[in-house]
Amino acid sequence: MARVTKEQTDLIVKLLSTNKTFADIARETKVSPMTVARYAEKISKGMPLKDLSRQTKRLQFIEQIAKERLTLTRLELAKKYGKDPSYLSKLLIGHPLEKDFKQSGYRKRGSAGVPKATPKPLPKDKEKKDKEQSLEVMKKGHVKLQKGEKIFETKQPNAxxxxxxxxxxxxxxxxxxxxxxxxxxxxxxxxxxxxxxxxxxxx
Missing domain, CATH: 3.30.160 (Double Stranded RNA Binding Domain)
Incomplete structure (x- = not known):
């Protein structure tokens, strides 16, 4: 029995969506009516067709995940198929159902409905201590003197x-x-x- 080519497979899938009989499709694609019936059964059950072309498989996969995105978030879908979330998102860009996809409950801080976190005020004694420490910050070249120490003018050597x-x-x-x-x-x-x-x- 000759192996069904990719071109024949694509044509079978296309003709199955019409009102043609299995016998008519078999004559047009040059395969047996039994093969056409087998393909029709697999398509009705959602079973993968081994001889489908890569492009056809890709389109079917996109349609499948697009329907699932109506009830699953992007991360949930990626976990289910073991794929990268960004890869699945690229496949679904511009899809007619995109506006109805389920969104995750996460929102960025500061977005609507999520109040911004406000820092707690410091106690007065803590605030005063921090201010004093900031005034004591030494600049480059400064020397902190100990109690009782004095600064003497540097003696310049004679020429x-x-x-x-x-x-x-x-x-x-x-x-x-x-x-x-x-x-x-x-x-x-x-x-x-x-x-x-x-x-x-x-x-």
């Missing part, structure tokens, strides 16, 4: 200048920028200081 000593170690001596002595006088004083140290070590 310095460098004077080369021209010895075999390439010594550099730093003196204050406002030192009135010349570089030569500073070198002479430094050499005398070094000689004095050597004499003290030798004695």
């Amino acid at each position: 310095m200048r460098s004077v080369p000593m021209y010895d075999n170690k390439n010594t550099i001596k730093f003196v204050e920028l406002d030192d009135p002595r010349s570089n030569e006088e500073i070198r002479t004083a430094w050499k005398e200081e070094q000689e004095k140290k050597l004499r003290s070590l030798a004695s």
